[in-house]
Amino acid sequence: MKLDPESIAEYNQTQLEGHQRKLSYWTQEVAKAEPVIQKLIDFQIAIPSWALGTGGTRFGRFPGGGEPRSLEEKIADVGLLHALNRASGAISLHIPWDIPTDPNAIRQLAAQHGLRFDAVNSNTFQDQLDAQQSYKFGSLQHTDPAVRRQAIEHNIEVIRHGVALGSDALTVWLSDGSCFPGQLNFRKAFDRTLSSLEEIYAALPNDWKLFVEYKAFEPNFYSMTVGDWGSSFLYANKLGPKAYTLVDLGHHLPNANIEQIVAILLHQGKLGGFHFNDSKYGDDDLTAGSIKPYQLFLIFTELVDGLDARGMNHATDLGWMIDASHNVKDPLEDLLQSVEAIQIAYAQALIVDREALEDAREANDPVRAQEILQDAFRTDVRPLVAEARRRAGASLNPLGLYRQLNVRQQLIGERGAKTVTTGL
Numbered sequence: 230m231k232l233d234p235e236s237i238a239e240y241n242q243t244q245l246e247g248h249q250r251k252l253s254y255w256t257q258e259v260a261k262a263e264p265v266i267q268k269l270i271d272f273q274i275a276i277p278s279w280a281l282g283t284g285g286t287r288f289g290r291f292p293g294g295g296e297p298r299s300l301e302e303k304i305a306d307v308g309l310l311h312a313l314n315r316a317s318g319a320i321s322l323h324i325p326w327d328i329p330t331d332p333n334a335i336r337q338l339a340a341q342h343g344l345r346f347d348a349v350n351s352n353t354f355q356d357q358l359d360a361q362q363s364y365k366f367g368s369l370q371h372t373d374p375a376v377r378r379q380a381i382e383h384n385i386e387v388i389r390h391g392v393a394l395g396s397d398a399l400t401v402w403l404s405d406g407s408c409f410p411g412q413l414n415f416r417k418a419f420d421r422t423l424s425s426l427e428e429i430y431a432a433l434p435n436d437w438k439l440f441v442e443y444k445a446f447e448p449n450f451y452s453m454t455v456g457d458w459g460s461s462f463l464y465a466n467k468l469g470p471k472a473y474t475l476v477d478l479g480h481h482l483p484n485a486n487i488e489q490i491v492a493i494l495l496h497q498g499k500l501g502g503f504h505f506n507d508s509k510y511g512d513d514d515l516t517a518g519s520i521k522p523y524q525l526f527l528i529f530t531e532l533v534d535g536l537d538a539r540g541m542n543h544a545t546d547l548g549w550m551i552d553a554s555h556n557v558k559d560p561l562e563d564l565l566q567s568v569e570a571i572q573i574a575y576a577q578a579l580i581v582d583r584e585a586l587e588d589a590r591e592a593n594d595p596v597r598a599q600e601i602l603q604d605a606f607r608t609d610v611r612p613l614v615a616e617a618r619r620r621a622g623a624s625l626n627p628l629g630l631y632r633q634l635n636v637r638q639q640l641i642g643e644r645g646a647k648t649v650t651t652g653l
């Protein structure tokens with residue numbers, strides 16, 4: 230389905246009075262509000278193609294109906310999100326779950342929805358039906374050169390698909406590692422992974438980036454060959470200037486100081502991209518900002534600070550992507566919530582009084598520093614986010630309009646109640 234622009238305008242009309250009342254505080258602080266609104270309009274978050282269907286756990290999966298059955302329908306769903314919030318103007322594809330049979334047609338379809346293709350993702354953590362070699366004991370690290378060859382060729386094929394769609398980055402997440410002590414020679418696994426990555430790196434077009442994503446555990450539970458930001462940083466450094474670390478919020482050990490990791494990676498010019506989600510225990514892939522919104526704000530505070538320190542463009546110089554998957558929410562509603570949580574954290578980070586914070590730090594005044602940060606975190610920036618949406622032609626309240634239009638029911642009407650999306 231496609232959203233009628235009239236329905237957005239009509240809906241906004243019913244919300245306008247309340248919105249302007251809430252915005253009035255900010256209109257008295259125009260000097261502060263205007264640049265934030267503009268930055269929010271520019272800021273786009275890529276939607277992962279695998280998050281459009283209901284996720285599951287290893288115990289079960291409970292699809293909600295009307296889920297996209299093809300790449301075309303996935304693009305239509307992201308187009309719907311983007312029409313509602315004008316902040317989801319990109320899609321991140323997963324190969325082989327989303328192989329485009331006609332790249333030109335897919336590119337055109339995406340452009341009709343105002344979407345571009347963000348990083349493409351390879352998959353060497355599952356065996357495909359027609360695969361000659363198995364990834365049971367790893368892919369790029371594997372002891373058998375034939376398995377490594379298959380995994381390298383797959384990644385190069387993913388780059389080719391990405392080039393055809395106008396993407397400019399490859400994300401490599403490896404499940405490689407070991408489940409038991411003694412299973413793996415760590416040094417050999419590192420060297421094999423590095424030389425495999427070098428071949429993939431050599432196949433990158435000049436204007437492309439390679440994102441090396443790390444994860445502390447799962448599916449391997451004793452060691453992960455790219456298990457933390459240190460190893461990712463090491464691989465990225467050895468590979469060269471087109472290689473960067475990708476930070477997935479859920480891929481750390483509990484209580485890791487992600488904001489500090491982000492600050493150092495950015496400072497060293499090696500932070501490439503982000504996968505947003507939230508978690509309570511492990512890699513829970515919950516809605517961004519649903520569990521630890523203060524952490525999300527602290528991460529954005531470092532991102533804004535680090536991007537500004539290097540003169541980087543907030544909107545375009547890092548890859549901003551969601552990586553989440555749910556089994557109890559409507560995936561589209563969940564993604565609307567995630568995008569809004571990210572925008573709120575970003576806006577709050579933008580209003581931090583940087584000069585005062587730096588003064589407090591230089592004066593060794595932790596009380597003052599905390600007050601400055603929490604003053605921003607406790608400020609209700611939602612009217613700014615809504616105003617950015619309104620000016621971009623989106624809904625003042627995307628979730629409200631989504632429910633009022635009964636979008637899920639309409640999708641079930643179009644696609645059926647028993648659809649299961651490709652992918653996870």
Ligand SMILES: [Mn+2]
Pocket residue numbers: 402442477504552
């Ligand atoms: Mn991820």
